[in-house]
Amino acid sequence: MLAGVHNTSTAGLAAALTPVLLMRAFSSGCAALTGIEAISDSVLAFRPVEWRNARRVLTAMVLMLALMFGGISVLAHELGVIYEEHGPTLLYQLGQAVFGNGPLLLVLQLATLLILLLAANTAYADFPRLANFLAQDGYLPRQLTSLGDRLVFSNGILALSVFAALLLVVFNGSVTRLIPLYAVGVFLSFTLSQAGMVVHWWKQRTAAGWLPKALVNGCGAVVTAVVTAVLLFSKFSHGAWLVVLAIPMLVSLFLTIKSHYRQVAKRLRLATDKTLSLPPAPTEGGAPVVVLVGQLHRGSFEAVRYARTIARELVAVHVDLGLGKADAFRAQWQQQLPEVPLVILESPYRSLIEPVLGFVRQFEAQHRKDRDHFCTVVLPVFVTRHRWENLLHNQSTIALRSALRAQGTRVVTTVGFYL
Numbered sequence: 001m002l003a004g005v006h007n008t009s010t011a012g013l014a015a016a017l018t019p020v021l022l023m024r025a026f027s028s029g030c031a032a033l034t035g036i037e038a039i040s041d042s043v044l045a046f047r048p049v050e051w052r053n054a055r056r057v058l059t060a061m062v063l064m065l066a067l068m069f070g071g072i073s074v075l076a077h078e079l080g081v082i083y084e085e086h087g088p089t090l091l092y093q094l095g096q097a098v099f100g101n102g103p104l105l106l107v108l109q110l111a112t113l114l115i116l117l118l119a120a121n122t123a124y125a126d127f128p129r130l131a132n133f134l135a136q137d138g139y140l141p142r143q144l145t146s147l148g149d150r151l152v153f154s155n156g157i158l159a160l161s162v163f164a165a166l167l168l169v170v171f172n173g174s175v176t177r178l179i180p181l182y183a184v185g186v187f188l189s190f191t192l193s194q195a196g197m198v199v200h201w202w203k204q205r206t207a208a209g210w211l212p213k214a215l216v217n218g219c220g221a222v223v224t225a226v227v228t229a230v231l232l233f234s235k236f237s238h239g240a241w242l243v244v245l246a247i248p249m250l251v252s253l254f255l256t257i258k259s260h261y262r263q264v265a266k267r268l269r270l271a272t273d274k275t276l277s278l279p280p281a282p283t284e285g286g287a288p289v290v291v292l293v294g295q296l297h298r299g300s301f302e303a304v305r306y307a308r309t310i311a312r313e314l315v316a317v318h319v320d321l322g323l324g325k326a327d328a329f330r331a332q333w334q335q336q337l338p339e340v341p342l343v344i345l346e347s348p349y350r351s352l353i354e355p356v357l358g359f360v361r362q363f364e365a366q367h368r369k370d371r372d373h374f375c376t377v378v379l380p381v382f383v384t385r386h387r388w389e390n391l392l393h394n395q396s397t398i399a400l401r402s403a404l405r406a407q408g409t410r411v412v413t414t415v416g417f418y419l
Contacts, residue, residue: 042125079094079098124160127160138261140257177239181242181243184231198217270336275337276337278304278305278308278337287374288375288376289313289315290360298417299417303417304340307415314340315342317345317356318345320345329344330342356403360404376413377404379412379414380414381417383419401414
């Protein structure tokens with residue numbers, strides 16, 4: 001009788017644990033298949049027609065991942081191979097069981113290493129682009145929108161490298177401790193993005209075919225929400241608790257940065273339908289002056305006003321970084337400051353410093369005969385209320401000032417605008 005009760009309780013316990021184990025196994029499998037979302041962030045990088053080529057690549061990746069993951073799972077089950085945290089990897093055990101300790105096992109290990117190196121490139125390809133999207137909306141520092149000379153978001157790559165190195169140090173390079181941190185964050189973002197798409201399709205419900213698309217995204221949101229909950233519950237003590245703390249802190253940081261940029265924009269705003277008045281130029285003396293302007297707002301206008309008071313010859317310089325705003329800026333300048341000549345420097349490689357250095361070098365050469373007056377370069381800067389806000393401004397000014405000093409420009413002055 002006791003044996004029957006024991007068997008009944010064991011069977012009941014197994015029946016109760018089976019759904020939990022299935023959900024945990026499903027969550028772990030989903031975590032192993034992440035990375036395909038990188039395609040959605042890189043649609044514009046494909047050849048035309050972009051969305052069609054991206055869909056083909058995504059379909060091929062899904063099929064390859066499903067085939068490889070399913071094959072490894074079946075092979076591990078047939079060979080009775082079990083992963084151990086402090087032992088060799090599952091793939092190494094499978095290779096050893098299939099190939100033995102011969103050269104093919106070494107080839108398998110080298111191929112795995114190369115694939116992992118290529119996989120690491122996914123973060124460097126897409127995090128800077130994602131940071132650029134957030135920075136364009138004002139939720140991250142504007143420096144993350146700048147393209148480097150190699151046409152990549154260099155600041156985003158540097159930021160990613162710093163944070164990745166910090167995580168490796170904090171978690172002592174343990175993959176077992178890092179995976180929960182990664183998986184919970186990934187699937188939480190999947191859930192939010194899918195739910196956002198449901199809201200998008202609901203707003204577009206007057207269009208034909210919106211309901212099937214909304215149902216697909218809704219099912220996806222439910223599935224990824226279940227995966228997130230299971231991962232958070234099962235991996236909470238293994239490092240997932242950090243996500244619970246980090247995400248609200250990051251959201252608060254994003255909202256703080258957005259609020260700061262909104263206040264700055266309000267502070268800098270100028271009426272665009274009025275001609276701006278400048279003080280009179282000096283009647284005697286004065287120096288040849290170059291003033292750099294990125295946008296026409298109160299900060300840059302104050303720099304132009306100061307430059308006018310010391311300038312015998314004044315020229316404003318704007319660098320076109322290929323964002324398609326040069327014509328609009330020229331039209332605004334001619335409407336509001338027609339008395340100050342504007343030079344727009346083309347920069348096909350999105351470099352800010354090199355075109356400015358070249359123009360200043362040429363400008364100084366034209367006035368080299370005048371030994372009594374030094375060429376002056378005026379840079380507008382923002383004076384922030386709090387020190388941490390300096391990280392959101394003036395980075396290009398600091399780099400330009402250093403480059404001009406290194407080139408030998410003798411007078412480089414900054415005009416502060418108090419935010």
